[in-house]
Amino acid sequence: MAAHGRKNVHGKTGVRFKTGWTATREHAMQRNVATELILHEKITVTSGVAKQLVKNIDHLITLAKKDTLAARREALKLLRNEKSGDNTKALTKLFKVLGPRYKNRHGGYTHQYKCVNRRGDGAKRVIVAFVE
Numbered sequence: 001m002a003a004h005g006r007k008n009v010h011g012k013t014g015v016r017f018k019t020g021w022t023a024t025r026e027h028a029m030q031r032n033v034a035t036e037l038i039l040h041e042k043i044t045v046t047s048g049v050a051k052q053l054v055k056n057i058d059h060l061i062t063l064a065k066k067d068t069l070a071a072r073r074e075a076l077k078l079l080r081n082e083k084s085g086d087n088t089k090a091l092t093k094l095f096k097v098l099g100p101r102y103k104n105r106h107g108g109y110t111h112q113y114k115c116v117n118r119r120g121d122g123a124k125r126v127i128v129a130f131v132e
Contacts, residue, residue: 030056035080035090038098042129044115050126054110057128061109064099098130105131 029049034056037043045053056078063071072095081091102109108131115125 031078031080034060034078035082037128037130038079038090038094039082039088042127044125044127046118047124047126050112050128053128054112057110058107060094061098061102064094065103067095067099 030052033043033045033049033053037053037057038060060075060078063075072091075091075094079090079094081089083089098109111129111131113127113129115127117123118125
């Protein structure tokens with residue numbers, strides 16, 4: 001008997017269980033990657049992740065240039081306020097270091113450098129780093 005109304009059908013009865021990549025997982029991954037980029041100022045990700053990451057980082061730097069309480073609260077929505085190895089928090093570094101660094105720059109805060117494809121699945125990788 002054929003399965004009606006199932007998505008991702010692989011045969012007569014279809015897929016029984018599908019572990020989906022949900023929007024909440026995507027949002028959590030973007031928060032983690034943005035936080036790591038702010039803490040380490042250079043990160044290697046796939047090209048699809050880099051596209052959204054650059055958009056989020058541009059927004060965060062723009063907020064850091066304002067340096068208001070409302071901007072800090074807005075930035076906390078996109079960041080995890082975690083400490084790095086030298087005990088600097090991501091939000092503090094964003095507003096104390098990166099905001100003043102790009103005070104006179106109007107966009108284009110990051111560079112993307114193409115990297116060798118990932119060995120396991122051949123995914124295109126990109127190094128995302130802040131502009132000096």
